[in-house]
Amino acid sequence: MLELRKDIFADERDDNLKEIGKGTQRQDMLGHITGTSSYFNDHKLQGMLHLKVLRSTHAHAKLRRIDTTDAERSAGVRRIIRGADVPRNLNTLLSLINFGKDDEPSLAVDKVRYKGEPILAIVADSEREAFEAIAKVRVDYEPLPTVFDVEDALKLGAPVVNETYPKNAFIYHDVYDHQRLRFGDADAALATADHVLEQRYQMSPIEHAPTETNGAIAAPDTNGRYVVYTSTQALFFSVDTCAKILDVPSNTFHFIGGTVGGGFGGKVDTLTEPLAILGAMLTGRPVRYVFGREEEMQYGPPRGAERIYIKDGVMRDGRIVARKIRAYFDSGAYTRLSSYAAVKCAAHLPGPYTIPNVYGDVYCVFTNRTPATAMRGFGVTAMDFAIECQMDKLANLVGMDPMEFRILNAYRDGDMKAHRREAKNTALIECVQVAAEKAKWPIRDEFKRASSRKDGGGSRAVIPATPTDSRGRPAAPAQQRTTYDRAPVTATREPPREPPPSTPPPPPPRPAAPSHGATRFSSVFGTRRR
Amino acid sequence: MAVTVKTFASVGEAAGALSSDRSARYLGGGTLVMRALNEGDVSISTIVRAQDQALTRIDASGPRITLGAGVTFARVLAERDLAFLHTPAQSIGGPAVRNMGTVGGNLFAPNPYGDFTVALLALDATVAVQGGFGTRDIALEEFLQSRERQSGALVLSVSCTRPASAEAFRYRKIARIKPKGGSVITLAAHLPISGGRIAGARIALGSMAPTQIRARAAERALEGRSLDTATIAAAASAAVEGTSPSDNALGSAWYRREIVGVHLRRLLSGQE
Numbered sequence: 010m011l012e013l014r015k016d017i018f019a020d021e022r023d024d025n026l027k028e029i030g031k032g033t034q035r036q037d038m039l040g041h042i043t044g045t046s047s048y049f050n051d052h053k054l055q056g057m058l059h060l061k062v063l064r065s066t067h068a069h070a071k072l073r074r075i076d077t078t079d080a081e082r083s084a085g086v087r088r089i090i091r092g093a094d095v096p097r098n099l100n101t102l103l104s105l106i107n108f109g110k111d112d113e114p115s116l117a118v119d120k121v122r123y124k125g126e127p128i129l130a131i132v133a134d135s136e137r138e139a140f141e142a143i144a145k146v147r148v149d150y151e152p153l154p155t156v157f158d159v160e161d162a163l164k165l166g167a168p169v170v171n172e173t174y175p176k177n178a179f180i181y182h183d184v185y186d187h188q189r190l191r192f193g194d195a196d197a198a199l200a201t202a203d204h205v206l207e208q209r210y211q212m213s214p215i216e217h218a219p220t221e222t223n224g225a226i227a228a229p230d231t232n233g234r235y236v237v238y239t240s241t242q243a244l245f246f247s248v249d250t251c252a253k254i255l256d257v258p259s260n261t262f263h264f265i266g267g268t269v270g271g272g273f274g275g276k277v278d279t280l281t282e283p284l285a286i287l288g289a290m291l292t293g294r295p296v297r298y299v300f301g302r303e304e305e306m307q308y309g310p311p312r313g314a315e316r317i318y319i320k321d322g323v324m325r326d327g328r329i330v331a332r333k334i335r336a337y338f339d340s341g342a343y344t345r346l347s348s349y350a351a352v353k354c355a356a357h358l359p360g361p362y363t364i365p366n367v368y369g370d371v372y373c374v375f376t377n378r379t380p381a382t383a384m385r386g387f388g389v390t391a392m393d394f395a396i397e398c399q400m401d402k403l404a405n406l407v408g409m410d411p412m413e414f415r416i417l418n419a420y421r422d423g424d425m426k427a428h429r430r431e432a433k434n435t436a437l438i439e440c441v442q443v444a445a446e447k448a449k450w451p452i453r454d455e456f457k458r459a460s461s462r463k464d465g466g467g468s469r470a471v472i473p474a475t476p477t478d479s480r481g482r483p484a485a486p487a488q489q490r491t492t493y494d495r496a497p498v499t500a501t502r503e504p505p506r507e508p509p510p511s512t513p514p515p516p517p518p519r520p521a522a523p524s525h526g527a528t529r530f531s532s533v534f535g536t537r538r539r
Numbered sequence: 540m541a542v543t544v545k546t547f548a549s550v551g552e553a554a555g556a557l558s559s560d561r562s563a564r565y566l567g568g569g570t571l572v573m574r575a576l577n578e579g580d581v582s583i584s585t586i587v588r589a590q591d592q593a594l595t596r597i598d599a600s601g602p603r604i605t606l607g608a609g610v611t612f613a614r615v616l617a618e619r620d621l622a623f624l625h626t627p628a629q630s631i632g633g634p635a636v637r638n639m640g641t642v643g644g645n646l647f648a649p650n651p652y653g654d655f656t657v658a659l660l661a662l663d664a665t666v667a668v669q670g671g672f673g674t675r676d677i678a679l680e681e682f683l684q685s686r687e688r689q690s691g692a693l694v695l696s697v698s699c700t701r702p703a704s705a706e707a708f709r710y711r712k713i714a715r716i717k718p719k720g721g722s723v724i725t726l727a728a729h730l731p732i733s734g735g736r737i738a739g740a741r742i743a744l745g746s747m748a749p750t751q752i753r754a755r756a757a758e759r760a761l762e763g764r765s766l767d768t769a770t771i772a773a774a775a776s777a778a779v780e781g782t783s784p785s786d787n788a789l790g791s792a793w794y795r796r797e798i799v800g801v802h803l804r805r806l807l808s809g810q811e
Contacts (some may be wrong), residue, residue: 137581144581301577301578
């Protein structure tokens with residue numbers, strides 16, 4: 010049964026719910042079907058100006074000169090915004106939780122790192138006039154060598170995409186150019202396995218393709234504040250991101266959102282709000298900045314591409330004894346959220362199976378491609394696809410039924426997962442059994458009788474001896490701590506812990522009795538106190 | 540500068556307005572021009588429209604049919620006498636696009652669009668154009684070759700001969716998203732049979748060159764032969780000759796070259 014920690018989530022759920030089997034009206038449905046839901050773009054404000062950005066036509070180039078002489082004289086132009094006009098023109102989204110270094114300008118300075126990167130913004134009386142002025146800007150580019158392949162980007166001598174990360178890889182725990190997971194001795198187990206299967210999987214970027222494109226309208230309000238109508242999926246996250254970039258307290262803004270015309274992860278990057286607000290600050294007028302469809306498709310951030318290598322050792326009886334994974338997340342030119350996706354991926358390895366020896370290296374790699382971002386289950390979705398493809402291939406290799414093969418290797422309650430958390434409420438075995446039954450897929454009785462609540466734990470709960478390795482531990486520069494903290498947080502925010510592999514940390518303490526302020530696991534920071 | 544919309548009662552006036560202004564663009568159903576304007580195409584400053592009823596006329600009673608340039612795909616689909624054009628018309632966009640998109644506009648649709656034009660090209664269609672010096676008829680192939688220079692002219696209608704039998708005309712659009720994705724490639728074949736042999740074979744391809752093109756090598760492989768396995772194989776292997784496809788988000792040039800023969804073979808052999 011699902012255990013709900015009432016000590017922590019006292020108000021999370023009504024214990025008397027009786028919803029299953031009943032039709033329940035979505036709270037926003039009436040507005041949607043009657044066409045009365047209000048989106049950010051439904052606000053037409055008096056004197057509203059329009060902002061458009063000039064985008065790079067090169068994937069990687071130095072900006073030698075930007076000539077705006079003709080654009081400034083173009084009809085209807087109110088203001089041209091350059092990188093130098095942005096108060097803090099370098100940010101990384103997760104700096105709000107002290108994760109990663111500031112690596113992305115709002116408007117490119119000195120060089121562009123992907124095709125479509127914003128170089129300057131023009132605020133004009135109409136969209137048309139903004140477009141006409143954009144067409145009159147002349148940019149003198151000096152093309153630089155490009156890199157579009159994740160493995161090429163990690164090779165010695167590859168073009169440096171983002172100077173913040175000169176090795177083209179996000180740096181974890183100040184030291185590692187990848188997120189790593191070590192559990193047992195995968196190499197030794199592979200050497201003794203009956204079969205070894207190594208496969209390569211390649212995923213493509215996926216665009217969220219929302220019906221409503223990214224956009225925001227910012228307007229000066231009384232008392233020096235700004236009201237911002239926005240399509241953001243992450244309203245408070247966007248408020249803080251704007252406060253940081255524009256270097257003002259976050260209570261300068263009154264963000265109004267709530268109705269998102271399709272997000273799916275593609276509206277957390279806060280791409281339009283900072284420039285719309287800056288436009289309003291510089292002109293004193295309401296400013297609207299909304300992506301066109303082509304901008305959304307081409308330059309809106311997608312789900313990142315991933316390249317995954319899986320090497321498995323399996324015994325003749327179907328037990329998987331080792332799983333070794335190398336994965337490369339294509340972050341594009343900037344971090345956005347891919348660094349976090351790699352952490353999430355490592356924590357998920359080796360999938361919902363109990364494998365005694367697991368080895369994972371997950372790289373977050375910078376290339377001259379459109380920066381990637383969140384999309385439903387990112388960090389796990391592509392890896393799961395690869396793992397399940399691999400499971401079918403392994404079942405075939407040992408001559409087992411793929412459903413039975415999964416039940417045999419499934420994790421069970423009480424097992425130790427590779428990232429050293431005890432497996433609970435696993436239920437994979439039951440899922441497979443139900444799927445087999447529904448699909449009228451015959452499985453043998455012994456597999457029908459299997460249960461995720463039996464035969465777990467015990468020897469399966471032991472953390473195996475794990476050899477240390479120092480590979481991938483270059484002398485990296487110390488990770489920058491962003492100083493952006495508007496509240497005294499030193500007491501509650503801990504820096505990342507020591508890397509997990511060398512000495513397995515003790516299993517997380519389990520509170521004997523419910524108590525407030527219990528420790529809590531964060532996939533970014535490890536165990537921390539609430 | 541704002542965009543000016545000029546509406547005229549006759550095609551003559553509209554053609555005059557088009558030819559006198561380089562920044563003028565004719566608005567048919569708007570599926571191309573409005574998209575361009577919304578995406579910030581500043582080369583268009585004037586929109587020209589014509590309310591002439593001649594543009595929306597369908598003449599489908601005889602062996603030679605004529606479609607006014609302003610005829611929408613929804614109207615083609617509603618016309619029983621145009622059954623042979625229903626498959627190509629149905630392959631374009633979704634209902635909203637078919638309600639607005641026109642036969643004339645499709646002649647100007649860049650890759651990966653312009654599927655209806657592929658069908659017309661295989662049917663040896665002619666295009667009636669109103670230029671500065673009156674009306675003239677141009678073979679569609681010739682029209683397409685000079686399409687970039689046609690912006691000052693106004694297309695009035697498209698005509699073609701009805702295929703002799705339903706079997707003689709075949710059409711296939713390869714798309715990744717069904718039913719309304721852009722074309723990976725589009726194929727149309729007109730194969731009139733005379734005495735058991737093909738006479739006047741026409742194969743047209745979309746997305747295999749900057750404009751819709753005829754596959755002449757494949758046509759030669761078919762001409763004067765019966766449509767048997769050997770002939771189909773010969774036509775399929777010649778399909779790629781003379782093509783110059785490009786990479787786009789739907790497929791690479793390499794992929795298009797690889798599959799064009801496969802799909803031509805399936806089209807000619809009636810395989811799904």
